[in-house]
Amino acid sequence: MWRFKPFMHKEPAGLEGRSIDVGTLKIQVKNVIAEGGFSCVYLARDLVHTSKQYALKHIICNDEELLELVMKEISVMKLLRGHPNVVTLYAHAIMDLGRTKEALLVMEYCDKSLVTVLDSRGAGFFDEKQVLAIFRDVCTAVFAMHTLSPPIAHRDLKAENLLLGPDGLWKLCDFGSTSTNHKRFEKPEEMGIEEDIIRKHTTPAYRAPEMWDLFRRELINEKVDIWALGCLLFRICYFKSAFDGESKLQILNGNYRIPELPNYGSSITDLIRDMLQASPDDRPDITQASALLDWPFISMNLGVVSC
Known part of the structure; x- marks a missing residue:
């Protein structure tokens, strides 16, 4: 779970309001629902199946250690996909921005x-x-x-x-x-x-x-x-x-x-x-x-x- 405190490492405008593709999903990013030191979680809406909502986790990986943690999280969630008592990972993407990498994880929304x-x-x-x-x-x-x-x-x-x-x-x-x-x-x-x-x-x-x-x-x-x-x-x-x-x-x-x-x-x-x-x-x-x-x-x- 993410701590509710100011998110210090994202772009000033964040991802709110943007429409983005993650894997095969097309989503519109809504409001922030949780923030942390290097991550932010947003409510997102499926642009094709408009009644479907997701939690979008955005992580800025400033070093290899954090990237490794993100890759581990993705790997374990894929391994446990389909289990009724594990939050579902629907899609993910790792973007190489040169000095940093950013990860996007589209997950089951739980309120x-x-x-x-x-x-x-x-x-x-x-x-x-x-x-x-x-x-x-x-x-x-x-x-x-x-x-x-x-x-x-x-x-x-x-x-x-x-x-x-x-x-x-x-x-x-x-x-x-x-x-x-x-x-x-x-x-x-x-x-x-x-x-x-x-x-x-x-x-x-x-x-x-x-x-x-x-x-x-x-x-x-x-x-x-x-x-x-x-x-x-x-x-x-x-x-x-x-x-x-x-x-x-x-x-x-x-x-x-x-x-x-x-x-x-x-x-x-x-x-x-x-x-x-x-x-x-x-x-x-x-x-x-x-x-x-x-x-x-x-x-x-x-x-x-x-x-």
Whole structure:
């Protein structure tokens, strides 16, 4: 998801009002809906099928690192295309402007994020059925990523990256942080590089203990998403974070408290506890998590339903 703050790196007029071709699509760019340091997201309308709307993500790639992130996002979205709980990528283009490159991603338009829904509910907590409906959608998307070979870790699962689609399903977005580089870091120089990546591309309040302290020398793999799912489930249930994201020791020790109210059943509270185990070896994988709640998930790589 994109931060709502001034966009400093676009042309003064932006893309508003322009008609552009992206792949085979002809679209008219409408108003800005989100902005970030190097990216801007617009509402766009299909000029052929005029009732169809899109989200157009415009990214200015000032260096190779940012271009690599964009290419990764495109690659993962293409790989997961067709999954009901992943935001659809319809078309994309990379334009070489000499000193910089610009990327255009035409995506499914979703008008709400989970954080917007949570913030607008006041004290109206979800009932257990609603909690599980939201959580199942995100877990189904994560299951599709984790069951690929090699497994893809999202690494930045959070309420801001869950969007409500026009079909009523919750959809995962923002795949620039993804990784298949699952390893245990031993050398100080490797640790320094990985710490910089973690700092830039993960969110403190959802960051797993093994990512906070590489000197623990624990395997960093898709289990970081399981921790983040535990944080996300806590947020959905109690409208606040299990960890404030600033207390490193609190997170390293898995030190949090489940509120007494609202009072959810043990299937939910036990799953939070299982996912928020400080050691990744003690957390369930996404298949075990589905079994705990008796959920069948769609496996993208096999094309069958797995339990």
